[in-house]
Amino acid sequence: MTVKLATWNVNSLKVRLDQLTDWLRRASPDVICLQETKVEDVNFPSAALEAAGYRAAFAGQKTYNGVAILAKEPLGEVTAGIPGFDDEQKRVLAATIGDMRVVCLYAPNGQAVGSDKYAYKLRWYGALRGWLAAELARHERLVVLGDLNVAPEDRDVHDPKAWEGQVHVSGPEREAFRALLGIGLKDSFRLFEQPEKSFSWWDYRMMAFRRNAGLRIDHILLSPGLAARCAACAIDKAPRKLERPSDHAPVLAELS
DNA sequence: ATGGCTACGATCCGTAGA
Numbered sequence: 001m002t003v004k005l006a007t008w009n010v011n012s013l014k015v016r017l018d019q020l021t022d023w024l025r026r027a028s029p030d031v032i033c034l035q036e037t038k039v040e041d042v043n044f045p046s047a048a049l050e051a052a053g054y055r056a057a058f059a060g061q062k063t064y065n066g067v068a069i070l071a072k073e074p075l076g077e078v079t080a081g082i083p084g085f086d087d088e089q090k091r092v093l094a095a096t097i098g099d100m101r102v103v104c105l106y107a108p109n110g111q112a113v114g115s116d117k118y119a120y121k122l123r124w125y126g127a128l129r130g131w132l133a134a135e136l137a138r139h140e141r142l143v144v145l146g147d148l149n150v151a152p153e154d155r156d157v158h159d160p161k162a163w164e165g166q167v168h169v170s171g172p173e174r175e176a177f178r179a180l181l182g183i184g185l186k187d188s189f190r191l192f193e194q195p196e197k198s199f200s201w202w203d204y205r206m207m208a209f210r211r212n213a214g215l216r217i218d219h220i221l222l223s224p225g226l227a228a229r230c231a232a233c234a235i236d237k238a239p240r241k242l243e244r245p246s247d248h249a250p251v252l253a254e255l256s
Numbered sequence: 257a258t259g260g261c262t263a264c265g266a267t268c269c270g271t272a273g274a
Contacts, residue, residue: 011262011263011273012262012263012264014263015262015263036263036273038263038264062264062265063263063264063265063271063272064264064271064272064273109272109273109274110274111272111273111274149274166274167274168274201274203260203261203273203274204260204261204262204273205259205260205261205262206259206260206261207260208260208261215274217274244262246262247261247262247273247274
């Protein structure tokens with residue numbers, strides 16, 4: 001019995017709802033984490049997603065941020081935010097689905113190295129690491145999915161020289177990402193041979209997608225027990241080719 | 257060339273994303 005896990009920054013759930021339900025029908029993930037839903041909870045499209053076969057937990061706000069977890073099975077123990085880390089921004093949502101603990105993340109962008117938003121990004125990562133270490137101790141089967149807004153290595157960057165030291169690839173950001181691996185999480189994408197120049201985000205401008213000028217910043221991290229069961233991980237570029245796409249592509253992992 | 261797209265909520269531009 002296989003379990004399919006996915007993450008997709010949809011950049012407005014309202015705009016992408018039809019693309020999402022089409023993709024759910026085609027890819028049929030058991031669990032999918034969404035970021036940048038940009039919708040208040042009162043306006044969350046529960047009925048349309050239920051018609052597509054998915055239950056949902058969500059934590060949203062107007063205009064910015066917003067996360068949701070969709071699953072074919074019931075979601076329990078839903079919690080929003082990082083305990084002890086005061087934050088108005090809706091970036092973190094967790095739920096128990098079957099025997100798995102699922103954490104959906106939308107990491108801060110960071111804007112520019114040295115900015116207030118960059119400092120907030122690193123503070124957020126510090127709190128995240130402490131919380132996830134505790135979650136790992138509590139849950140043998142833990143999966144962390146989301147837009148982490150860090151390209152962990154140079155091979156995750158289309159032009160490492162041009163991006164050197166920039167936000168998303170700077171040393172402190174990469175250390176923050178590596179710290180998540182340091183507590184025992186595995187980057188499912190790197191458990192397998194992958195095509196060269198695999199990315200999950202491409203700028204809307206400058207024909208970046210056509211030039212494959214992208215970054216790999218959307219990730220699926222697995223606890224050791226789940227990593228041992230991981231049979232595949234891939235980025236699905238198909239939705240990025242549609243009219244009016246999200247700038248991110250979905251990432252999909254399969255557990256045996 | 258410091259722009260270039262896109263979404264949003266405000267108006268007919270500013271903010272933010274990455």
